[in-house]
Each structure stands twice: as C-alpha cells, then as structure tokens.
Amino acid sequence: MVFKVGLLGLGTVGTGTAKILLDAAQRHPLLQTLEIHRVGVRSMDKPRAVDFPEDCLTTDLEAIVTDPDIDIVVEVIGGLEPARSLILEAIEDGKHVVTANKAVISRYGNEIAEAAKKAGVYVLYEAAVGGGIPVIQPLQQALGVNRIETVTGIINGTTNYILTRMQSEGGDFEPILADAQALGYAEADPTADVDGLDAADKIAILASIAFGGKIRREDVFTEGIRHVSAVDVDYAETLGFVIKLLAIAKRNPLTTDKPDTIQLRVHPTLVPLDHPLANVNDVNNAVLVEGDPIGQVMLYGPGAGEGPTASAIVSDMMAIAATLHMESPAEEKLPNPLLSNAYSDYKTVSAMEELESRFYLRLMVKDQPGVIGHLGDIFGKHNLSLESIVQIGLQENLAELVIVTHEVQEGAFQQAITVLKESGDVDSIASVLRVLG
C-alpha cells in the first residue's frame, strides 16, 4: 500500500522531509508506504539538495492540494497566506494535512480543526512546537491523563542560540543572529524570533492542548530579547542566573471569587543556574510540564533545523499512514501498526568483550619504587592507553591509585585486570567502573 504525499515547500524543512522519505532504510516500516508525488515551490530555477523528476516540481500549489491522487499534504512553505488557504483547500478536498506552521495554527487552528472535523481528516503539527522534540503528541496522549498546572518552555531555537552565545562569548545579539539564519533556525523574517512572536505562537498552541480550550493568540503577553544586552547577561551570571526567553502557560489557583483562569506570557527571564531549564543551550528547546499527579516532566531536544524539524513532520505523516493503513479494506481488523510490536527477526547483540569504553580503576598497590612502571607495562602489553594515573592516598604501606583509561577494548582491559591481580605489586582492586564518552 502506498500513500501519496504532496509536499508544499522545499526549503529547510521540506528538504529535510524529502531526505528522510528518500532514505527509509532502518526506519519504521510505515515510511516505506509514503511516497512524495508532487512538490510545490516558488522558484523552479533554484538549485535543490534533493533530486526529483522534473514533472514532480511545480509552482502551482493549488494543483497539488486538489490533486485526486494525493492522500497527505505537507505544508512547509511558512507564512500566513497562502499557507492557511492551501491547508483549508486540502482539507476540503479530503486530504490529511501535516504542517510546521505555528503562525497559522496559533491564529487559525480553530477554523482549521473545525474544517478537518467536518471533512473527517487529520491535521497534525508536531513540528510546529519544539522542532524535533515530541511535545504535542505527549501532551495530547501520554500526559493527557494529568491535570496540567504549568507549561514552561524554551521554545525558540534562534533566540536560545543567540542568548547562549552571548553568554559564552560576550557581545550583542545582531551578529550572532546572522549565524542562526545561516544554520536555517530563524524564520524567513527573524523579527518573529527576536521579538518573541514565534515563541508566543508556540505557547498559545501548547496552552490550548494543556488546558483544553481555545486560545486567542493576541492574549499572549510578548516581550522579545532585543533589549537584553551583553552587560545584563554578565550581571545575571554574577548573581547566579542565566537569561532565557521563557514561554509560560500557567493555570491560576482556583478561588471562589475567580473563575478558572490562566497566565500566558513570553519574556526574557533570569533563570537560577540550578533550574532544569538553565542548561538548555544553543538551538535546543525544552518544555517543562508540571501536572497532577505526574509532577515534573521535561521534554528536551533540538528545537529547529532541517533534520530535527523534518523528523517531527515525518512522524506525523507516519501517524496518518497508520490510520489510513487500518482503514483500508485489505488490512481491516489488523492492529494499529504504531501500537503493535510484532517483530519477526532477532537483533544480534555484540559481545561485551568487543565493545570499547573508558574505564575508571581504583586499586591498592604496594608502596615501593617501580610499581607504577610495572603497572604501565601491563597496560601497554594489552594495548591499553591510559588517560591519567593519580595516587590518592597512603595507608599501611599501601598506596591508593586511581587510573582512567582512554577508549579501550573491554576484553583486553579485563585480561589486564586478571594479570594485575596476579602481579605481586597489587594488593587489591577496589573498584572498576566504566566512564561515559
């Protein structure tokens, strides 16, 4: 079974999406059911990073959203129009839609959802918030049983990249913004990033899901990072804080004289250095969800860029493919392929001795001349290179040594340990631990 995809846009996200679909090996088998049928662009002359047959590319986007052969339309052109109209036309034509367009979803999400309900199709937008991080789906499903109290996010990759570099290198934001643009993180008009509008779009979307209600986009208080200077970043650090552009959606406590109300705001914020969001750096995003009864959950990962955003787009396409798969008469009564784990082959797991790792070794040795040299010989004979060797202490004629190795083969390391134990120099091996990285 093959589901045909109409891809609107072949820029940063569109290109990443095409690359995943054209290289489906070792990914979920459902990806093999998705085939890019047509691609809509603005300019036919631009060089492209992926090759399509000439008749696949078109500037006539309407022809794609009304093409009877297409099952799923992926909108990654961005902007409000013609994106909104094309989404609505695709829905009216009975097509499922996947989009990364937070500007459209935060403003016209209700209109689009109504149209989709009427047409019996799905509109999914995981890529619209947090780029590659699964945020929408966990909020709707895995965390859906919780009464959500707060959603606090670093949800704009461009500004987080700028603030991180301001912090690590000093300097003001304008020159760093140019790098964020070159890396494909920033919006076509980066004002939306720098002035907090993009984060405001995203928190409006998250609040709607978290609190189960419509959100008026204009209700989000929005302050960007333009006025944050290198001096503020410096002083904040001295005081034990880091400056982050936070997007906050919070349920106010219910009181007898006040109805159920929420807070919605985006602003640069001094975050204490020991807060979970303080170490979310560069283009990474994180969404900290606090709910009852789960407590705190943090979703963290790359918030923008070609590959990560495309990952979210294709995961939505896969969810739609799973539904279409189940609806097809030939597959009726089969379980949802995204919920069942019926694998046919065993994976081969490498033997532990073949793996490479760094090791931490603590041992007690005789406190006499030449011992460290002997140990070095034993490691050398087993082809094990050492990163450091430190004498920590001395007790009753025994010296306590701590050795850290470079990446070495597990099997060779274990053989060396056996030889060490048998050597007259070593009294005891107190501890052997693996070191990450």
Ligand SMILES: NC(=O)C1=CN([C@@H]2O[C@H](COP(=O)(O)OP(=O)(O)OC[C@H]3O[C@@H](n4cnc5c(N)ncnc54)[C@H](OP(=O)(O)O)[C@@H]3O)[C@@H](O)[C@H]2O)C=CC1
């Ligand atoms: N970049 C990122 O990291 C992320 C982006 N997003 C969202 O994804 C969407 C796409 O972003 P991105 O890929 O960065 O954008 P780009 O500007 O890189 O790409 C836009 C693509 O759409 C095409 N396009 C734009 N307008 C039209 C039009 N009127 N008619 C035909 N084709 C058009 C362009 O054609 P041509 O190539 O011919 O110019 C281009 O291929 C946006 O909604 C953005 O907010 C979401 C998360 C992360």
Ligand SMILES: N[C@@H](CC=O)C(=O)O
């Ligand atoms: N411009 C956005 C792209 C992803 O949504 C960002 O920087 O986060």
Ligand code: NA
């Ligand atoms: Na996401």
